[in-house]
Structure formats: C-alpha cells, structure tokens
Amino acid sequence: MNDEKLFVGVDGGGTRCRVRIETADGQMIGEGEAGPSNSRLGAARVYYEIEKACVLALQQAGRGREDFSRLHVGLGLAGLGLERELHNMLSFKHSFASVCGATDAYTACLGAHTGRDGGILILGTGSCALGIVEGKTINVGGWGFEISDHAGGAQLGLSAVRSALFAYEGCRPETDLTRAIMKHFNNDPEEMVKWAEKAEPHQYGAFAPLIFDSADQEDPLAKRLVAKAVYEASSMIQSLLDQGVQRVSLMGSVSRRIGPRLPDDLRQVLTEPQGDAMDGGILMVKSRTPNTGVSACES
Template structure:
C-alpha cells in the first residue's frame, strides 16, 4: 500500500493541449494547470516536454516539491497512446516513480462514467465512442486524424475546408459559411496553403463556426453535422446501444451534437460525472493503492 501523502499526478493529453492535476490520496487534487499539445504519436518530444513543464507548474502551485517526482505515482491518458510500444516509450521518458501511460479513452470513460455502465461519446480535437459494461470498456473508431476521428473538432474543420474547395470547383452550391471561410483564408490558394501546414488542432478551430452556422440554417454546416451525427449513431449501434441505454456526451464538441442525434439515442442522456482529468486522477489513486 502507498503512503497517503504520496504525490499523485494525473494528465489528460490531447492534440490541442494537456491538463494536469496533482495531489495526494489523502487530500485529493491540490492544483491543476494546463500545458501545450500532448498527442504522443504526432510529436513525441514536444509532448513529453509540454507534460513535464505543466506538471512542474502544478506541483509549484500546490506548494509541493519536484523532489517528490521520484516517488510519485502518475497516470497519463494521452491522445495517440493506443499502442503498447509508444506507451512503454513514454513511461520510460517521463521522470515519475510509478508511471502508467494509456490512451485517452480509458481516462475519459473513467471520468465520465465512473464505475457505472453506459455509453460515452467524447469529442474534442479527436473522437472517443465507448461502452462500459461490468467494468470492461470497448471502443470503436478514434484511430487518429489521418484515418478516423469522424465527428471530432478536427474532422469538422477539415470537412468544412473540403467543401469550400468543392464550392470553388463548382461541385456543390456555396453557403454563407463557405464564403466567409474562403475569404478569411484568401480564397482557393489560401485554403490549399493552410492545409499544407495545418495540424489537427488547427482544423479544430473551425468547429465552433460549423455549429454556429448550422444553428443558423447554413446548408453546408448542416450537411457536415448530419454526417458527423450519422457516424456517432453507427458507432454506438456497433457497440450494442439500444434505446433507453445511458449515454453521456462529453468534451468540448460532444454536447453540441445533441440536436443532430435521433431521439432514440438522446432519450436517456446523462450529464458526465466528471472529465478525463478526474478519470486520470482516479486511476493514479488506484495505481498507487496497488503498492
């Protein structure tokens, strides 16, 4: 068993940024901070640097000492950390006594559902669609921006720019949103130049515009949102969802999809119990208790 004053470190890392909580089993969370991008598969070195800096800031804010890092217990849920090889590499690179790195799916489900059964759709820069039953978690999709992450903030932004190009080519009719985005980027050449340098978090910056314009009846925005909602419903159905099952929409993007989901999926919506950072802290506490 660990000491009740053992330093606990929790990290929720995503493509846009990371959140850190530090505390102890006895006192709970003592301080939280935010840091830079933490998708471990897209930029390993920067992710490790961003996390360690944010953890040090949280430790200072809590009035604790970096000297405790060697005996600390940490759980980090990171975007892009779904393969065991990269989890092990990250664990070896981080300066924490007992360190476990997982994908952000585990920490998200732990935060949103606790130990209860149910379904989670957590959308931020990336995508998590999950089911928890009897303590076991199963997920679909969410394999990163290059291959997957439908309905995520990054996917919404890329889908919007794809349609802006289609408007320019005369393939689809234009809309107020398409015209605004095209003008803001400097037309066709500007959209193309943006795509050559953009990373997922850059595309995700367009997500609020898609939801706002969709609510105002913009045809292109509504088409994108319907497509995203259809994927969410297919993902939930693949996990065995039936009407009446508990569903929580989480993340910065997830709750905004509620108006676009069919009634059979929203009739038993439940607010998340917590977030992925709280889930990571719970898992760090459990890891420390294992001794």
C-alpha cells in the same frame, strides 16, 4: 514529507493537455494546462507539455519541479490505443516517480462513472467511444485523424475546408460558410495549401464552432456537414448499446453542439459524467491494476 506521494491525472488530446494533482487522501493540489498531447506527436513533445502543465498545477500550492519525483502519473492520452504508442510513452525517460498509461477514452470512462460500468463518447478535436461492462473494455473509434475521428471537430473542419476550396473554384455552390473560410485564407488557394502542409488536427478543429454556428443560421453546407456528424455520433453510441453498455456520457467540446441534435431514443440513455478523464487517470494510477491491452504501468 519526504515520503509524500502525489497523484496526477492527465487528459491529453489533439488540442490541449490538462492535469490535476491530488494527495493520497484526495485533496487537490492544483490544475494546469498546456499544449497538444496526442501520443502520436511523439513522447518527447507530449512529456514536455505534461511537465509544463504539472509545473503550473504545483505552483498553485507553492510547489515546483522539485516535487516531480513524488508524482505518480496516470496518463489518459489520445492515440494510446496503439500498442506502439503505449510502449513509446512508458519507455521514455521521464521525470516522474511512476507512470500509468491508457487511452483518454479509458480514463474518461473511469472518471465519468467513478469506476463503475458505463460508456462514454468523446467528441473534441477527434472522437472515440468506449464502454466498460463487467470488466470488459469495448472500443469504438479512436484510430486517428487520417482514418477515424468520426464526428470530431477536425474531420468537420477538413470537410469544410475542402468544400470551401471546391466552391471557390466553381465546382459547387458557394455559401456563407465557404466564403468565410476562403476569406480566412485571403481567398488564396496557394495560402491554403501552405497552411495544410503543416496543419495539425486541432487547427482543422478550430473551424468547428464556425460550422455549427453556420448550421444554426441555416447555411446549407454547414447543415449537411453537421447532419453527417450527428449520424456518425449516433452510430458510435448505438454500437456501445449493442454491446451491452446501458448508459453513456458525452464529453468534449464538440459534444455540446451535437448532443442536443441526437435522436430522442439515444438522448434517453445519456447521463451526466460524475468526473472527467483526469479523475479517471488518478483512479487508474492509485489502483495500479490496468487491464491488459488497454493500459499499462511503469515505475
């Protein structure tokens, strides 16, 4: 028992952190969930959320924090495509036996295709596409809310909030969507400003379901915003195909609303994922052979 190794797959994004813990022979110990864990939120906050999720997962097997020293963790985190973020996460003084790190897209791709060649497009709060072809990693997007995250929920929400305020001030036609968003802020632009000063991407992304529902109800603004997101998602998939990827799995909450809207020729290359980013994180930490520039390990 003292030599027991436990393996943890972490799927961390702008909205939540999920973990799965397995034994060396693949038996699941438990799963847990905690708050946002994009690496750009800072290593201290991210590890705090991961530890909370691990405690919940261990409790399902009657275990506790005393088992942290047995945990070998495969981090799949949004934001880890930046070398500085990867360094910050791996150099932080953590409570685990060892840690491997990579982008959530990389571990999601490993999990989706059980370590074989393929590609993924994650559409959640943010977005990122990634492919693995004969050992080569192909990255598309994933550069953060400010300049990237095309077709993600946060960008959809930001566009809708901006448009709602513009319409409220008489600069464009109001729609049911703009009125619903303004009502959320009590029709008070100053309240919107105070909210926006502190809002994180996942808070913008919370408007995504309303936008898709409004598009289904023929709201003209919502239809334009969703059409733009579909175009962006299509462009990311096409970029993977142009670089040699032959099959792509869609992942993330927003993908369930965008997938059926994709062009027919792109839907033909879509395959159901065989696993998720947590599975990929466990595969990565068990193999401990990460690709340079994509992931790294620390013991």
